Amino acid sequence: MFNSWILIGGITVLVALGSSFIRPRDISWGKRLDRPGWLFFEPAIPLIWTIIFACGAISAALVWQSAPGSSKTWLLMGLYLFLEIITVAYIPATLWFRSLQVGTVLGGLGVVLGILLTLTVFPVSEAAALLLLPYILWSPVGTYTTGQMLDLNPDAK
Template sequence: MISSLVVILIVTFLVALGSFLIKPRDIRWSIHLRRPKWLVFEPAIPLIWTIAFTCGAVSAAIIWEKDPGSLKTWLLMGWYLILEIVTVAYIPATLRLKSLKVGTLLGGIGVVLGVILTLFVWPISGTAALLLLPYAIWSPVGTVTTKEMIDLNPDAA
């Protein structure tokens, strides 16, 4: 029998593969965008998101193990999944549509979904809620960065 953590990690990985729905022409557009001067950690962003997604998957596994198969647990698993899909959609949607507003909107939706999920999870497991903190901290940073990029690149809004 495969553990719930393994299943959740596999689903997380498969959804994360959606970030590869970008094409070289999409990347060319983004290369020319001006970025905030304080954005010195850009090379670390993939690692930061890997940590956030891994912590989210472990959080989901903890919640699953608390009440496996119940309707409430399935609904929470759906919320985790929607949060990941919105987050993964950020890069392909922003690049494909060449719109930083789309990125800001998706980022904002992700922030709200992440905060709500954390509030739902907290009474079930403080540990699972704490594991959502990397997402809760990082997601607003990415959203604010994208918003600032609109100011620096008004034609890319």
């Protein structure tokens, strides 16, 4: 039997590295975008997401421990993975397509999937569901911010 904590944590890190698939010209485009004046916390966003991904990985490990290898647990692991992929795709997709609208759609999808995953996980493990609350609280902030940036940068639709 494998150590689920190490495997789930490793997969989380590998998927999170997917956000680094961006080109320098895309980064310069993103830096030129106007941001809302209230976005003073932008430098803390990578730390915030690191904490959220860690909470998600611990949540997934708790769910796995509740019924290792069952079909329901595998389905839940797939939902965790899908949510992380959608979340990690936000930055590269927004930059590649040079479209804040793409980011807003991915962010909104992440909010909905995060809520559905939390509600699905709650009967399995209340602690695991609680560990998803940072995602549920923060993800709408990012989505709202992207929507506000779309208003400030109409050419970046």
